[in-house]
Amino acid sequence: MKRFLSKSLPFLFLATLVLLLSWRAPGFATVDNIGDVLRYTAVFVIMGVGMTFVIVSGGIDLSVGSVLAFSSVVAAWSMRSLMPVVSSLAGPSVGLCVGLSLLAGMATGAAWGLVNGLLITRVKLPPFIATLATMGMARGFAHLLARALTGGATTIEITQQEFKFLGQGFVPTGVTILVVALGYYMLNHMRVGRYSFAIGSNVEAARYSGVRVERYTLYVYLLLGLLSGLAGMIEASMLGAGDSTLGDAYELRTIAAVVIGGASLSGGQGTIIGTLIGALIMGVIKDGCILLNISFFWQLVVISLLIIVAVAFDNFQRRRTGA
Amino acid sequence: MASEIRNPQSETRNAPPLLEMRGISKSFPGVQALKGVSLTVRAGEVHCLLGENGAGKSTLMKVLMGVYRPDAGEIRLDGRPATIAHPRQALDLGITMVFQELNLIPVLSVAENVFLGDEPLRVKSLGVVDWRTLRRRTEEVIARFGFPLRPDAPVGRLSRAHQQLAEIVKALVASSKIVVMDEPTSSLSLEETKQLFDIIRRLKTEGVAVIYISHRLEELREIGDRVTILRDGQWVHTGDVAATDLATMIRHMVGRELTDMYPKERAPFGAERLRLERLTCRGGRVRNISFRVRAGEIVGLAGLVGAGRTELAEALFGVTPIESGRVFVDGVERRFRSPHDAIRAGLGLLTEDRKRTGLLLNLPVGHNITVAGLDRLMRGPHLPLREERRVGEDFVRRLNIRTPSLRQLAVRLSGGNQQKVVLAKWLYAQSQILIFDEPTLGIDVGAKVEVYKLLCELARQGAAILMISSDLPELLAMSDTILPMRRGELTGRLDPRQTSQEEVLRHMALGADPASHGSPR
Numbered sequence: 095m096k097r098f099l100s101k102s103l104p105f106l107f108l109a110t111l112v113l114l115l116s117w118r119a120p121g122f123a124t125v126d127n128i129g130d131v132l133r134y135t136a137v138f139v140i141m142g143v144g145m146t147f148v149i150v151s152g153g154i155d156l157s158v159g160s161v162l163a164f165s166s167v168v169a170a171w172s173m174r175s176l177m178p179v180v181s182s183l184a185g186p187s188v189g190l191c192v193g194l195s196l197l198a199g200m201a202t203g204a205a206w207g208l209v210n211g212l213l214i215t216r217v218k219l220p221p222f223i224a225t226l227a228t229m230g231m232a233r234g235f236a237h238l239l240a241r242a243l244t245g246g247a248t249t250i251e252i253t254q255q256e257f258k259f260l261g262q263g264f265v266p267t268g269v270t271i272l273v274v275a276l277g278y279y280m281l282n283h284m285r286v287g288r289y290s291f292a293i294g295s296n297v298e299a300a301r302y303s304g305v306r307v308e309r310y311t312l313y314v315y316l317l318l319g320l321l322s323g324l325a326g327m328i329e330a331s332m333l334g335a336g337d338s339t340l341g342d343a344y345e346l347r348t349i350a351a352v353v354i355g356g357a358s359l360s361g362g363q364g365t366i367i368g369t370l371i372g373a374l375i376m377g378v379i380k381d382g383c384i385l386l387n388i389s390f391f392w393q394l395v396v397i398s399l400l401i402i403v404a405v406a407f408d409n410f411q412r413r414r415t416g417a
Numbered sequence: 418m419a420s421e422i423r424n425p426q427s428e429t430r431n432a433p434p435l436l437e438m439r440g441i442s443k444s445f446p447g448v449q450a451l452k453g454v455s456l457t458v459r460a461g462e463v464h465c466l467l468g469e470n471g472a473g474k475s476t477l478m479k480v481l482m483g484v485y486r487p488d489a490g491e492i493r494l495d496g497r498p499a500t501i502a503h504p505r506q507a508l509d510l511g512i513t514m515v516f517q518e519l520n521l522i523p524v525l526s527v528a529e530n531v532f533l534g535d536e537p538l539r540v541k542s543l544g545v546v547d548w549r550t551l552r553r554r555t556e557e558v559i560a561r562f563g564f565p566l567r568p569d570a571p572v573g574r575l576s577r578a579h580q581q582l583a584e585i586v587k588a589l590v591a592s593s594k595i596v597v598m599d600e601p602t603s604s605l606s607l608e609e610t611k612q613l614f615d616i617i618r619r620l621k622t623e624g625v626a627v628i629y630i631s632h633r634l635e636e637l638r639e640i641g642d643r644v645t646i647l648r649d650g651q652w653v654h655t656g657d658v659a660a661t662d663l664a665t666m667i668r669h670m671v672g673r674e675l676t677d678m679y680p681k682e683r684a685p686f687g688a689e690r691l692r693l694e695r696l697t698c699r700g701g702r703v704r705n706i707s708f709r710v711r712a713g714e715i716v717g718l719a720g721l722v723g724a725g726r727t728e729l730a731e732a733l734f735g736v737t738p739i740e741s742g743r744v745f746v747d748g749v750e751r752r753f754r755s756p757h758d759a760i761r762a763g764l765g766l767l768t769e770d771r772k773r774t775g776l777l778l779n780l781p782v783g784h785n786i787t788v789a790g791l792d793r794l795m796r797g798p799h800l801p802l803r804e805e806r807r808v809g810e811d812f813v814r815r816l817n818i819r820t821p822s823l824r825q826l827a828v829r830l831s832g833g834n835q836q837k838v839v840l841a842k843w844l845y846a847q848s849q850i851l852i853f854d855e856p857t858l859g860i861d862v863g864a865k866v867e868v869y870k871l872l873c874e875l876a877r878q879g880a881a882i883l884m885i886s887s888d889l890p891e892l893l894a895m896s897d898t899i900l901p902m903r904r905g906e907l908t909g910r911l912d913p914r915q916t917s918q919e920e921v922l923r924h925m926a927l928g929a930d931p932a933s934h935g936s937p938r
Contacts, residue, residue: 283800285791292788295777302736302774303789303842304760362779 103407104355104371111378119385127381129264133332135377136266137162137325141344142351142369143277144318149352150281151314152294152361153214153221158322159344160232161206163337165326167236169199170250170336171243173257188256196260199330200323206232207319211312229345236338250336261332269328273321278366286313294361350397351376354404375400433496435460435626436595441480441490450476453490454652456645458595463617463627465637465658468647469670469861470831471819474630477647478597481628482514483507508535511594515584515601523573528555530572531587558589562616578609578722585616596620597628602636603859606722607922614640632861633888634663648672671863678866679894682873686897687712689748690881691850693733696742702728704905706742710850710881715872717896717913718885719921725905726885727769730852734766735759746850760789765848767839769855769885775839776827783809783823785838790846812841817867833864840871851875854885869895889918901925 116123172195213224281287292300355368483501641658735753901924
């Protein structure tokens with residue numbers, strides 16, 4: 095019972111928050127508003143799922159926000175350069191063009207994930223350092239590419255309405271649900287999940303037990319890169335543009351969501367559902383602050399406090415039962 | 418739970434005992450760890466504390482060190498009641514503990530570690546450290562006991578044994594009256610153990626009381642004065658070591674008669690499963706090793722700490738690269754580039770250091786059991802959790818692993834049960850060539866016998882077993898062949914039925930020397 099209570103604490107907090115806001119904040123409990131919250135939260139949940147694997151395996155990835163921006167720029171660029179080619183070949187097939195561009199964006203994200211994974215497993219850089227570097231690189235390249243394409247701006251607009259379907263209505267939410275379901279299955283019912291826990295708990299013991307540590311470490315960064323690319327597609331789709339300034343400080347929000355959801359930065363601990371709830375808590379707080387006209391800066395303070403409370407509570411729990 | 422159970426021996430001599438713990442009780446959620454335990458320690462004695470893992474020794478010592486507050490009972494020092502609420506307070510009262518897992522900061526020097534947290538200060542309010550005094554006082558203690566230590570040596574560069582010495586220096590500088598030593602010899606070589614005992618004897622002459630915890634019963638006979646035995650959180654026996662024979666100690670610890678400490682069965686050997694030809698590793702830690710292990714055979718690898726036995730095991734298992742030489746598994750030459758390769762070829766390595774390389778400590782017992790044999794469990798890409806649970810429960814029952822559930826984290830189990838989890842891991846992986854590196858290190862007598870039984874059962878089922886052990890009686894009793902190793906090389910091949918501890922030791926320490934059978938000593 096106690097175990098159950100402490101495990102569902104983030105959920106209870108979220109439920110309380112939702113009830114409180116429904117009662118006090120006018121306009122919170124409306125379909126439109128909830129839809130907004132879910133749409134806004136989608137990218138954090140999607141990246142959070144990947145980040146959960148990384149954190150469970152004892153790593154960290156700071157580059158996700160920059161990778162999101164980079165892949166949005168690549169997708170927009172791809173739309174621009176593909177449109178004339180495709181329409182000249184097979185008639186006006188915008189759908190094909192959108193599909194290819196989305197794939198290109200996601201592949202770009204995966205490529206950055208691969209770079210992270212290789213830096214960590216081959217060059218043996220600590221994850222923090224490796225992804226700090228790629229965070230800067232991806233952001234730099236995103237700006238350079240955007241500038242080269244637009245002649246100095248950071249935004250590459252996508253005029254085709256078809257590109258925007260991914261960011262409309264409940265599509266982002268649908269994609270999120272799919273990612274969460276898949277992530278849950280992979281973390282709990284597949285080798286990659288089980289090995290992520292093993293690596294995060296004790297790399298050496300995992301290696302001595304036959305886990306190919308380098309390979310599976312690479313996989314989790316690759317997965318997160320891919321999901322960051324997907325998140326980039328959703329953002330670009332909502333915006334109707336690729337933008338090299340997107341995703342600023344998203345890495346911190348994503349990590350915060352995972353940690354509030356009960357994962358431990360020292361590895362070996364974390365759940366997909368926890369991450370989902372963590373991201374929702376942050377989204378609801380943000381929304382509540384806007385509705386109640388509370389300054390953005392207070393929002394920062396509240397979420398930061400929440401991180402402290404979540405981790406402190408987790409430590410306290412562990413110390414008490416760890417006799 | 419008051420102090421109804423008392424030590425029977427009367428301590429009414431002229432002076433009150435140095436330390437008296439009376440009727441100590443302590444419970445944790447779900448476990449009563451101590452039930453009215455009493456312990457009396459006199460100045461200048463070595464008081465051994467015995468008990469199986471989980472008997473309450475560590476808890477009792479943590480109460481003494483102020484880590485835990487007892488639920489009931491009292492502690493008296495020199496006859497005066499004392500409350501110890503914090504480790505700092507224990508230190509101030511002259512109680513120190515030399516931990517099994519060393520508590521030193523690797524990058525700091527010996528002297529810095531010795532005074533860590535209690536640095537002599539030059540300007541008190543500013544916290545300016547008086548380095549000269551710190552160094553001088555460390556040097557004094559080192560010189561007084563003739564330790565082979567330099568005060569400025571970074572602790573991380575010292576051997577385990579010398580690190581242990583640094584811990585002891587720490588206790589001596591604090592001029593402790595009571596020093597608790599938890600398994601101090603578990604990482605020491607024979608020579609180093611002897612040195613440690615000399616130091617303990619010196620401490621005794623200075624009136625220091627040593628509370629000595631060890632699973633190596635033979636050691637207690639050598640160094641102990643009195644012994645207190647705990648079982649299941651209760652006091653069972655206190656007496657003079659000289660008046661208590663080994664069988665009695667074991668009976669008190671285990672609570673039943675252990676008829677056969679080493680249940681060795683000899684199985685007929687089958688085909689050759691593992692052959693090494695002139696195996697040599699980089700750095701010369703392992704040189705020119707050749708031997709073979711047949712199905713059903715237990716080959717014991719003897720040697721002093723640093724002889725290269727663990728290095729050999731790791732090279733064989735694909736952890737470290739092999740420089741030259743060949744390895745044959747079931748007659749086929751193999752070259753393992755990782756443990757993963759080795760495991761696929763049917764090898765398993767139970768490592769010496771459970772916590773570092775054996776267990777996924779903060780993961781559930783169930784995950785630990787299946788991690789090496791996950792291939793067996795997988796249905797395509799799918800990991801069937803129900804099947805996994807069934808496998809786990811099966812092993813918990815078969816190996817008698819004491820755990821409340823499969824979801825219990827491995828770190829929470831006692832040493833013996835942790836070792837059984839590691840064994841279960843290799844059993845589930847169906848490893849046919851098993852390397853056991855110190856399989857009974859730091860586990861209690863009862864669990865040891867169970868490990869031995871399992872070893873024999875595995876051999877009977879056709880496994881080839883290479884057992885590395887520093888416990889000579891164990892090696893002699895359990896092996897079919899003994900290979901002594903010294904400085905990276907094999908120095909002979911002995912039949913345990915026709916050899917003696919002395920002969921094995923001679924091979925370990927001096928190497929094979931057929932010319933001088935007169936054994937110059």
